[in-house]
Amino acid sequence: MSSAPILRLGSVKDVQRFREHLHSLDVAIPCDRELVSPAESPFWLPLERGGIRIGNRMAINPMEGWDGTPDGNPSELTFRRWQKFGRSGAKLIWGGEAVAVSPCARANPNQLVMAPNTSKGFARLRSVLIEDHRKTMGSDDGLLLGIQLTHSGRYCRPHGHDRPEPRILHHHPILDRRLNLPDDYPVLTDAEIAMIIEDFHTAARAVWELGYDFVDIKHCHGYLGHEFLSAHTREGKYGGSFENRTRFLREVVEGIRANAPGLQIGVRLSAFDTVPFRPDPARSSNGKLGPGIPEAYEHLIPYRWGFGVDPQHPTQLDLSEPIRFLSLLEELQVPLVNLTAGSPYYNPHLQRPALYPPSDGYSPPGDPLICVGQQFNATRQLKQRFPNLIVVGTAYSYLQDFLPYVAQPALRDGWVDVVGLGRMILTYPEILLDAAQGRALQHKRICRTFSDCTTAPRNGLPSGCYPLDTYYKHSDMMVQLAAAKAKR
Numbered sequence: 001m002s003s004a005p006i007l008r009l010g011s012v013k014d015v016q017r018f019r020e021h022l023h024s025l026d027v028a029i030p031c032d033r034e035l036v037s038p039a040e041s042p043f044w045l046p047l048e049r050g051g052i053r054i055g056n057r058m059a060i061n062p063m064e065g066w067d068g069t070p071d072g073n074p075s076e077l078t079f080r081r082w083q084k085f086g087r088s089g090a091k092l093i094w095g096g097e098a099v100a101v102s103p104c105a106r107a108n109p110n111q112l113v114m115a116p117n118t119s120k121g122f123a124r125l126r127s128v129l130i131e132d133h134r135k136t137m138g139s140d141d142g143l144l145l146g147i148q149l150t151h152s153g154r155y156c157r158p159h160g161h162d163r164p165e166p167r168i169l170h171h172h173p174i175l176d177r178r179l180n181l182p183d184d185y186p187v188l189t190d191a192e193i194a195m196i197i198e199d200f201h202t203a204a205r206a207v208w209e210l211g212y213d214f215v216d217i218k219h220c221h222g223y224l225g226h227e228f229l230s231a232h233t234r235e236g237k238y239g240g241s242f243e244n245r246t247r248f249l250r251e252v253v254e255g256i257r258a259n260a261p262g263l264q265i266g267v268r269l270s271a272f273d274t275v276p277f278r279p280d281p282a283r284s285s286n287g288k289l290g291p292g293i294p295e296a297y298e299h300l301i302p303y304r305w306g307f308g309v310d311p312q313h314p315t316q317l318d319l320s321e322p323i324r325f326l327s328l329l330e331e332l333q334v335p336l337v338n339l340t341a342g343s344p345y346y347n348p349h350l351q352r353p354a355l356y357p358p359s360d361g362y363s364p365p366g367d368p369l370i371c372v373g374q375q376f377n378a379t380r381q382l383k384q385r386f387p388n389l390i391v392v393g394t395a396y397s398y399l400q401d402f403l404p405y406v407a408q409p410a411l412r413d414g415w416v417d418v419v420g421l422g423r424m425i426l427t428y429p430e431i432l433l434d435a436a437q438g439r440a441l442q443h444k445r446i447c448r449t450f451s452d453c454t455t456a457p458r459n460g461l462p463s464g465c466y467p468l469d470t471y472y473k474h475s476d477m478m479v480q481l482a483a484a485k486a487k488r
């Protein structure tokens with residue numbers, strides 16, 4: 001990565017300076033000099049493809065809140081967040097957040113679970129979102145609302161945020177060490193996988209009965225669906241060949257079609273990855289995390305534990321298998337794809353580019369715009385190759401005040417079909433709406449990538465924008481977060 005000093009975007013006042021910075025980094029991120037009038041804005045263009053209609057080009061990417069009740073129901077904090085999703089004006093709500101297919105599949109004890117005892121909670125989530133959406137947009141015409149279904153696999157923590165209970169598909173020479181897993185730690189058996197697949201079928205049926213439009217079969221960020229794709233070393237019918245590594249996807253899709261006909265299906269995919277990173281010990285001091293460096297991997301070549309990575313040079317991407325995966329989605333008539341990268345657990349700089357690291361991360365190894373550019377470039381290549389799929393893009397929040405100036409050409413020039421926002425929604429859900437309606441941006445509400453929304457859950461607290469959202473800023477939770485950070 002470039003060793004040039006990182007430009008703090010919060011201090012950049014005009015788009016020309018931002019464009020010059022992009023140029024100096026030599027990253028492929030498009031950026032317009034000005035925003036066009038609402039009548040010409042690509043944000044408003046409806047999209048109709050493969051039997052799916054989306055009323056505009058704005059999407060909310062899934063964001064877990066760690067704030068459900070212990071029995072898997074939404075809490076008042078969850079409702080509050082979903083109302084924000086509605087108020088954003090986005091016509092595509094991609095999953096809202098990761099929802100576990102069973103209690104033991106949770107990544108934290110406060111994750112939502114799709115189950116008979118939570119159906120009323122999910123019905124209310126849907127209705128509060130739609131109500132706020134109608135208030136903002138005048139109608140819910142063209143609103144497409146999905147649930148992201150997940151099994152947390154290696155990152156299961158159903159009974160305590162500090163009590164990992166990994167369910168792994170294969171051993172990983174670096175990640176097993178991080179989780180202190182012995183060589184004989186059991187991998188999920190094929191019979192256990194069959195039961196998990198059934199859980200996906202049952203959960204998807206419940207989603208359909210509740211009136212949601214689609215489910216996302218999550219294949220990203222190191223969770224179970226993603227780990228299948230890198231199960232090169234697993235024996236048996238779910239490991240080894242591409243066909244075996246995608247069997248989980250095919251079996252889940254097949255059962256959803258049988259159990260919930262009419263429910264649309266999407267996949268959120270980590271389209272590429274890199275090896276796990278850690279803070280450089282030589283440059284860490286006094287509680288300050290050093291810049292991220294890759295874990296030693298030279299003795300692991302060819303690297304057989306990644307998806308979308310070059311086995312000879314695993315810090316570099318290789319899109320040949322992701323291309324096969326998207327072809328398979330086309331074949332299965334799965335029209336919705338949301339592209340992301342890496343994992344928040346082992347390479348957060350790639351997955352959610354930020355100026356400030358989360359408590360279990362490291363300082364940025366280079367200008368975070370480089371990783372934004374990597375995600376954009378991979379998405380662009382895949383979009384160009386698969387014009388019939390509806391492709392949602394990711395990693396826009398780091399662009400801060402310049403987000404709409406980048407999103408506008410990304411849509412206009414076909415880099416992506418729909419722009420998906422994550423962290424920015426926690427603090428300024430209306431950012432794209434303001435831009436598309438020709439209003440000035442509210443700079444005080446811009447996400448500055450402080451990463452507290454990731455640090456809080458790592459310390460057992462609900463996620464949320466602690467620095468900018470007054471609800472958290474003036475709460476007891478802020479005090480607890482400060483104490484957790486000081487202890488580190």
Ligand SMILES: Cc1cc2nc3c(=O)[nH]c(=O)nc-3n(C[C@H](O)[C@H](O)[C@H](O)COP(=O)(O)O)c2cc1C
Pocket residue numbers: 061062063064065097098148220221268340351352353394395396397398420421422423424453454463464
């Ligand atoms: C607090 C938090 C929770 C997240 N939870 C999920 C999740 O449940 N499912 C998912 O696919 N991605 C999740 N993500 C990743 C985001 O959807 C998104 O990919 C990432 O934040 C980068 O986009 P951004 O730059 O707009 O924030 C989460 C991110 C954050 C910050």
Ligand code: SF4
Pocket residue numbers: 423424426427446447448449450451452453454464465466467468
């Ligand atoms: S805590 Fe707030 S400002 Fe910080 S990254 Fe999260 S949303 Fe952005």
